[in-house]
Amino acid sequence: MAGQTDPHVSLFSPEEVEFMAEDELVEIVPNMNMEPLNFIAGDFGRFIPQIPIQVPLWLAVALKRRGKCTFRPPGWLSVDNLTQVLEAEREPQSKFQALPFSYVEIARLLFDHARDDIPDMYMVRSLVEDIRDVRLHKLENNLGTFLGTSAVKMENVSAMEVNLVRPFARRALEAFYKHDKPEVVADRNTRSSRQPREANDEPRRPLRQR
Amino acid sequence: MYGRKGYQLVKDFASGEKGQLKPFNSKLFDETIEECRQNQRLIQSLMRKMEQEGLDVQNNRNADYYGALVHHLSLIRNKRCLMAYVHNRADIVRDLGWRVGLELLELPPEIQEKLTTLEKEYFKNHSAAIKSYMGKAGIDLNVDMVPPKDPYIKVRVVGDIDEGIVMSDKTTNFARHSMHFLKRTDAEPYIARGQMEELTG
Amino acid sequence: MASKYYDIDDILTEEEFAPVLFHKPANRVTIDPSAETNYVEQGAKVELPFWLAHELHLRQAVSINLPACFDQKTRLEIQADAACVDLRSRCPYFYEFGCKLQPLVTDRTLGILLSTAFKIRYKERLTKVFTATHLTASKFLPFLTIEETSLYEAAHLSMTAFKKWRTGGPRFQRASILGRKRKES
Numbered sequence: 001m002a003g004q005t006d007p008h009v010s011l012f013s014p015e016e017v018e019f020m021a022e023d024e025l026v027e028i029v030p031n032m033n034m035e036p037l038n039f040i041a042g043d044f045g046r047f048i049p050q051i052p053i054q055v056p057l058w059l060a061v062a063l064k065r066r067g068k069c070t071f072r073p074p075g076w077l078s079v080d081n082l083t084q085v086l087e088a089e090r091e092p093q094s095k096f097q098a099l100p101f102s103y104v105e106i107a108r109l110l111f112d113h114a115r116d117d118i119p120d121m122y123m124v125r126s127l128v129e130d131i132r133d134v135r136l137h138k139l140e141n142n143l144g145t146f147l148g149t150s151a152v153k154m155e156n157v158s159a160m161e162v163n164l165v166r167p168f169a170r171r172a173l174e175a176f177y178k179h180d181k182p183e184v185v186a187d188r189n190t191r192s193s194r195q196p197r198e199a200n201d202e203p204r205r206p207l208r209q210r
Numbered sequence: 211m212y213g214r215k216g217y218q219l220v221k222d223f224a225s226g227e228k229g230q231l232k233p234f235n236s237k238l239f240d241e242t243i244e245e246c247r248q249n250q251r252l253i254q255s256l257m258r259k260m261e262q263e264g265l266d267v268q269n270n271r272n273a274d275y276y277g278a279l280v281h282h283l284s285l286i287r288n289k290r291c292l293m294a295y296v297h298n299r300a301d302i303v304r305d306l307g308w309r310v311g312l313e314l315l316e317l318p319p320e321i322q323e324k325l326t327t328l329e330k331e332y333f334k335n336h337s338a339a340i341k342s343y344m345g346k347a348g349i350d351l352n353v354d355m356v357p358p359k360d361p362y363i364k365v366r367v368v369g370d371i372d373e374g375i376v377m378s379d380k381t382t383n384f385a386r387h388s389m390h391f392l393k394r395t396d397a398e399p400y401i402a403r404g405q406m407e408e409l410t411g
Numbered sequence: 412m413a414s415k416y417y418d419i420d421d422i423l424t425e426e427e428f429a430p431v432l433f434h435k436p437a438n439r440v441t442i443d444p445s446a447e448t449n450y451v452e453q454g455a456k457v458e459l460p461f462w463l464a465h466e467l468h469l470r471q472a473v474s475i476n477l478p479a480c481f482d483q484k485t486r487l488e489i490q491a492d493a494a495c496v497d498l499r500s501r502c503p504y505f506y507e508f509g510c511k512l513q514p515l516v517t518d519r520t521l522g523i524l525l526s527t528a529f530k531i532r533y534k535e536r537l538t539k540v541f542t543a544t545h546l547t548a549s550k551f552l553p554f555l556t557i558e559e560t561s562l563y564e565a566a567h568l569s570m571t572a573f574k575k576w577r578t579g580g581p582r583f584q585r586a587s588i589l590g591r592k593r594k595e596s
Contacts, residue, residue: 014576019357108577137542144538147530164573168540168566172533175558178510179526213460217426224419230590252439273450276472277438283466290416297417302588309586318589356582363583394583401583408581 017163021105022058027072029053030063057106061113071117073110076100079120082127089134096135096156104132104160139165146172212249212284215242216291223295231302231324239295242288249285253278303333308352311399312337318403353395355402365390365397369405420557424504425462429512431473432456461511468515475515480505486524493528494535497554505556532559540566 023041029052036045037059044055052072055063063069075081076099085097100106107128115121139161142154146169219238226232256278260267267275303325310317314333325333344351371384384390389409390397400406415421437451442459451457459473467473480502488496498505509525536551540563548563555563 013356014573015356015582018576112579140538140541144534146533146538160573164541164569165566167569168537168562171562171565172537175506175529175533175562178506179522179529213426213462217422217460220419220422224423227590229588256439271435273436273438276435276451276467277440279467279470279472280437280440280463283463287462291422294417294419294422298419305588309588321589359582398583402586404585404589407585408583410579410581 011166012163014160014163017102017159018105018108021102021159022056022061022109024057024100024102024106025054026057026060026074026106027052027054028060028063028069029072030069032068057109061109064113071110071114073114073118074100074106076103077107077110077118077124077128079123079127082124082131086127086131086134089131089138096138096154097131098156099131099158102159103128104158135161136164143169143172146176212245212280213287213291215245216288218242219295220291223298229302229305231299231306231321233324234299234326234329236326239292242292246285246288249281249288252281253285256281299329300332303329304336307333307337307340309355310402312341312352316399316403350395353398355398358394361394362391363394363397364409365392365401365406366409367405368407369403371400371405420504420507424507424511425465426460427478427502427504427508428458428460429464429478430456430476431459431464431467432476433473435472437472461508465511465515475512477512477516477518477521478502478508481509481512481518481521481524489524489528493531495554496528498528498532498556498559499554503557506558533562537562537566541570 029050030047031049032047033049034045034047036043041056044059045053047053060069060071064071076085085099088094088097107125110118111121111125118124135157139154139157142152143165146152152169152173215238219235219242222232222235222238256274260272260274260278265272265274306317306321310321314322314330314337322330340351366389367384367386370386384406397406397408401408433451433453433455436453439449440451441449442451442455442457459467464473464475468475485496485501502508506525506529509521513521513525532555536555537559540548548567552560552563
């Protein structure tokens with residue numbers, strides 16, 4: 001649950017989504033010697049100067065801030081690839097392009113902490129922002145196609161994007177559900193208005209394709 | 211109309227900012243209970259009347275029966291409003307413990323004023339339960355409510371803090387507007403209470 | 412879904428009034444404070460809050476008619492341009508109240524009215540929330556029902572939280588539960 005943020009708003013705060021993304025592995029090139037680190041998530045190291053190694057993003061950022069490594073930016077975070085993705089996203093009727101599940105958070109952390117390691121940093125950053133905006137519009141259009149409680153399928157939507165629309169989409173689906181089956185809801189309310197009950201003895205209605 | 215006071219009580223709760231406390235409205239609360247008493251008196255007098263007349267309620271539902279029914283339903287309605295008022299406030303009282311601090315006296319005075327004696331008691335007992343659980347589990351569950359980044363953060367004092375508060379690793383004089391470099395977990399409760407603010411950049 | 416017994420919005424929804432017709436008389440009941448007697452005649456037509464009307468209806472003591480917020484005029488307006496109708500002034504709990512009434516009234520078209528209105532308003536108004544500016548939205552906000560407003564707010568708040576994260580800045584803040592900051596004394 002979101003901590004200091006409002007619990008009624010969203011299941012996760014953006015800070016929490018970022019926290020989860022910090023477990024993604026990235027490649028760094030250390031400039032120091034260090035014994036392996038043993039974490040719950042696994043062992044990382046040992047660290048040898050100039051030998052690239054995969055570590056969790058949070059560790060990479062911590063080392064980078066202390067001047068102990070440089071980043072090797074992931075392949076998708078290049079001007080060539082991002083230009084292609086942006087063009088494809090802009091195609092009318094196009095689907096969401098495949099990007100890493102945490103592309104928003106990873107990009108943000110790299111822009112904040114490893115700007116000197118990303119070639120064409122400003123170009124890359126503006127491409128990522130454009131892609132995010134185009135996809136947000138798409139997401140909005142997709143929400144507009146909700147017409148009832150049929151299953152909704154959206155592929156390649158990223159963690160931050162899903163989190164952004166989750167509270168809205170959940171409430172919207174609840175509202176559609178209510179209007180699809182008003183008798184059930186009305187009936188349930190009359191029963192529950194008399195006594196507090198243990199939740200959910202309601203028969204589950206299978207989601208129906210419309 | 212019946213159930214009026216209960217409605218006004220719930221309306222009073224709903225008119226506040228979501229998730230924040232208003233002062234306990236004991237006037238409306240007592241008036242709602244009084245309305246329930248009136249309903250009860252009328253139910254009793256109607257019941258007596260029906261008994262005296264030897265009415266067979268199963269087969270002969272007369273005006274007295276429906277009159278009593280209306281008062282019964284109104285009483286139940288007011289009860290629901292009273293319960294909802296107390297219940298929803300209790301939710302916020304518990305939230306205070308998690309979001310601001312487990313010590314009643316550390317809550318800002320303007321918040322303490324909004325609680326009734328019973329709510330304060332509830333807060334203390336709830337806090338005690340959490341503290342005992344955290345003690346046994348050996349973990350502070352109410353820190354790092356935002357995922358942690360750096361162990362130390364820069365803060366500025368914006369409220370009044372008593373002098374000589376001992377942080378886990380040093381003692382400092384927290385004069386207003388002074389800036390400090392503190393352990394994140396030490397600073398967090400002060401920030402939550404609005405006595406310090408985090409500085410970035 | 413959790414019980415609605417303590418639900419503030421549910422309680423307020425049930426306070427909405429509906430016209431009823433008494434099939435039984437009721438003694439020592441004052442519905443209308445200006446009435447001279449405290450006796451409700453059989454055949455009396457009065458307005459009762461939903462919570463009372465409903466329970467009396469279950470015991471066949473009254474029958475419920477449609478309240479004014481679902482009248483012909485509103486229906487025509489919804490048919491003409493659902494997105495622009497000021498539903499909030501008609502009934503802040505338009506959909507919830509409608510759903511509660513639907514099984515109790517003879518009118519079979521109420522459910523369709525509600526779901527059509529919601530679908531159109533959802534598509535026209537609510538899904539534009541993420542990219543529209545707050546200013547554009549503030550024009551239609553006063554027309555939205557309570558439920559529509561909470562939908563709007565759900566989207567608006569998660570967008571605000573996202574923008575705040577994107578900009579960076581302090582991660583720790585004064586607990587929102589304490590309300591707005593006091594003026595510096």
